[in-house]
């Protein structure tokens with residue numbers, strides 16, 4: 001079958017912070033660079049980031065990259081690779097100042113320097129006291145970042161292919177990456193984008209869960225494409241959750257609601273936190289609250305027809321207090337839960353926010369399999385696992401990750417492209433045909449499963465069996481269930497087979513990516529019998545040898561899930577930084 | 591309105607912010623089928639707004655400076671009630 005081929009020096013899939021930062025590096029080096037995106041670049045999910053980006057600029061008080069590194073290693077519960085973490089924290093001031101020069105409108109101090117605010121987990125002097133390290137542009141940091149980077153890319157002649165969806169990675173017989181297969185949404189025509197170097201910057205896959213703060217676009221396409229092409233996925237059991245999102249919607253209810261007197265209740269109306277944390281009650285730490293909520297739901301005391309959430313009650317508060325101290329909450333609740341919290345409690349559930357795992361890379365953005373770089377293949381941003389976030393991401397380190405590893409992968413690609421033969425090799429067709437067959441199956445399928453049904457089954461299974469707090473038996477059952485859901489996904493069917501902007505087809509193709517992420521997550525979580533960072537299990541006991549259930553003797557290692565046979569392999573954590581001493585293992589407590 | 595434009599508009603109702611996705615999902619399902627061609631074109635223009643501004647207008651946190659777009663934003667807002 002003949003497929004049109006477009007040729008570039010570099011092809012980048014994804015126009016969020018990571019993709020744009022990498023593209024800029026390449027285009028400014030004079031290389032012919034294509035960037036593909038499902039949506040207009042400045043509508044990438046990076047636009048949602050509000051909190052800020054961290055860098056030890058020390059503009060308000062003394063700070064040091066080494067302290068930032070310490071906080072990141074500790075935050076990661078020692079699962080982060082210390083070479084990559086050192087690299088990121090050392091580079092942070094450079095990439096942030098660079099972004100300022102690109103026109104990013106950071107908040108400023110009176111003297112004109114970048115204003116820095118405090119943020120959870122940012123400490124000075126190796127965990128001693130809070131330090132101001134987060135740089136922000138009002139509450140629109142991600143938005144401003146995308147705009148600055150996009151404008152700069154336009155100037156540098158980056159070629160954007162907007163409303164194009166990459167479908168699959170193309171590798172030759174030796175496994176070298178040659179580019180991607182992609183579909184133009186307007187026509188449903190399929191093309192090959194062939195390049196000397198290919199970067200995935202497709203963002204996260206938070207939509208595998210029923211409750212997620214992620215926009216609908218976050219379907220883990222890069223992870224699905226990599227998995228189908230035989231690339232393992234690293235540490236996929238680690239996902240960050242917030243305790244209270246609106247059930248069924250995912251929009252966050254700030255933790256301040258409990259601070260103002262909000263009470264969590266189960267189906268019997270009981271204030272259940274009294275049993276789990278007799279003193280702190282509803283103000284207990286995030287982990288304790290999440291765990292209690294999930295236990296209530298699992299033991300059948302959840303609310304609603306599916307008994308799948310609990311209630312956050314503020315009906316006893318003075319309506320004036322709700323209006324003055326909790327602005328926005330009432331509106332969110334009315335809009336997304338159809339409930340006026342002055343009159344009735346808000347349905348809430350722990351909600352997925354951020355994916356720590358991803359495509360295994362080193363700090364240069366090279367994809368690493370069996371300890372060797374995959375020739376021509378790079379990944380950066382939330383889709384990648386460098387690994388700087390380990391078992392738990394420190395707030396504001398994600399935007400930093402985009403800048404640092406977007407840039408470093410761009411540089412690695414430039415070096416590689418310069419040494420590559422001038423002419424592109426003959427295109428290997430096996431992966432192209434596999435991809436075309438995937439599209440064709442969808443066109444031909446009848447009597448299959450509806451996309452919405454299969455997606456809902458996947459999301460409910462992940463939420464129930466592999467959520468914020470995990471139980472041994474539930475995980476084992478979850479593995480069997482998600483493999484059943486996979487069978488449903490294999491027969492998904494679309495009624496609309498038309499060619500132009502066929503949203504149904506795009507959603508079906510996205511679901512085929514999500515299911516790969518769901519399997520990787522469930523199977524990796526089931527196998528990891530300890531608690532570490534965001535992966536918390538009921539059967540990992542807190543003992544003197546295993547504080548908080550963390551089992552360094554057996555589990556100080558990265559998971560690698562392989563799609564083929566759902567095999568799990570492991571690789572050691574890099575404990576040796578680039579230039580400083582190891583940050584030695586300690587119990588993680590704040 | 592021609593089929594291509596309509597379907598382009600449907601895809602572009604996918605945004606970078608969850609709160610917008612959720613509100614537009616409702617609007618697209620319930621209100622979009624009832625719009626005239628002129629109104630659809632106006633909605634198409636609303637979709638060109640940056641996400642953070644768009645959300646602020648829909649939430650009523652700030653007023654849309656473009657009076658032409660305001661009625662369509664009001665309809666999106668009304669669809670949430």
Ligand SMILES: Cc1cc2nc3c(=O)[nH]c(=O)nc-3n(C[C@H](O)[C@H](O)[C@H](O)COP(=O)(O)OP(=O)(O)OC[C@H]3O[C@@H](n4cnc5c(N)ncnc54)[C@H](O)[C@@H]3O)c2cc1C
Pocket residue numbers: 013014015016017018019036037038039041044045046047048049050051052053141142164165166167201202203204213214215221222353354380381382383395396397398399400402
């Ligand atoms: C509500 C919220 C608030 C946050 N706040 C902060 C914060 O304050 N600080 C912080 O550090 N982090 C924050 N984060 C996390 C951070 O925003 C994300 O991790 C980060 O923006 C991801 O950027 P990215 O470049 O990897 O991907 P994204 O910005 O998600 O971009 C992905 C790109 O890939 C494209 N794409 C995907 N699949 C395909 C395909 N198949 N074909 C073509 N293109 C494709 C998309 O169109 C898009 O352009 C927040 C996250 C959320 C959800």
